[in-house]
Amino acid sequence: MSFKVLEQNGIDNENVDGGAFNRFTAGGRDGIIRGVLSDCALAAVGNGIGISPGEIIMCGIRVKITETETLFLSGSPIAVTQYQIIAQATLQSNRSLFVSFLLRPSGALRQDSLYASEQGVYEVEIGTFTHNTDGSISDLEQRLKLIDGGVGTIESFKIGTTTTLPPGSDAYVENVGTDKNVVANFGIPKGEPGDNLYSFSVDNGRLIVTSAIADGNALSLKNGHIILG
Numbered sequence: 001m002s003f004k005v006l007e008q009n010g011i012d013n014e015n016v017d018g019g020a021f022n023r024f025t026a027g028g029r030d031g032i033i034r035g036v037l038s039d040c041a042l043a044a045v046g047n048g049i050g051i052s053p054g055e056i057i058m059c060g061i062r063v064k065i066t067e068t069e070t071l072f073l074s075g076s077p078i079a080v081t082q083y084q085i086i087a088q089a090t091l092q093s094n095r096s097l098f099v100s101f102l103l104r105p106s107g108a109l110r111q112d113s114l115y116a117s118e119q120g121v122y123e124v125e126i127g128t129f130t131h132n133t134d135g136s137i138s139d140l141e142q143r144l145k146l147i148d149g150g151v152g153t154i155e156s157f158k159i160g161t162t163t164t165l166p167p168g169s170d171a172y173v174e175n176v177g178t179d180k181n182v183v184a185n186f187g188i189p190k191g192e193p194g195d196n197l198y199s200f201s202v203d204n205g206r207l208i209v210t211s212a213i214a215d216g217n218a219l220s221l222k223n224g225h226i227i228l229g
Helices: 015-025
Strands: 031-033 042-045 048-051 054-058 061-065 069-072 081-091 097-105 120-131 137-142 156-165 172-175 181-189 196-203 206-213 219-222 225-228
Touching: 015 061, 042 120, 042 137, 048 120, 048 137, 054 081, 054 120, 061 081, 061 097, 069 097
Parallel strands: 156 181
Antiparallel strands: 031 054, 042 048, 048 069, 054 061, 081 097, 081 120, 120 137, 172 181, 196 206, 219 225
């Protein structure tokens, strides 16, 4: 038989089956699952970095840290060096799965399509820091985001460009980013005298809508606010 029903009794659910479904339920996102133990908070520990208990999901693979995981650097660099804190998953063709944590100078992440070939290497950047010439660690920053469940969550929203259109034209908004990281380009008609124009802003998670009266001047948009003139 060339298929298997994963919800059928007695069917073997392999790690690639579980991981693929976890990735689906997380909306394809990597992150730290919010509210588990200490959310994998980072701390400098002498010449090392401590990753506190929490749970990471990376390409659908869940890694639960039950006690602080500490990674150390040896010696002092000749020049100030930027480092990454990496979680790396290696899936072999026989379904063996290995996960490790490492510190390395900043560079590109390897993120193979694990479930397309059912093997490969997938890395996420947990955080970054600076290793100074005296051996000290500074600028420690957690880069892997805290996430909740759900599909289609927008992680960021930025305003791109604005175009002033002739009076009477239809306004438009287009997303030139991605589904998760939206970059919105706006087309705004030139106002006729007496027109009400509305702008928006966000204050502590609340949408604030304000209005302005067009005077026929050109329009622009900055941080969600319509600017006349």
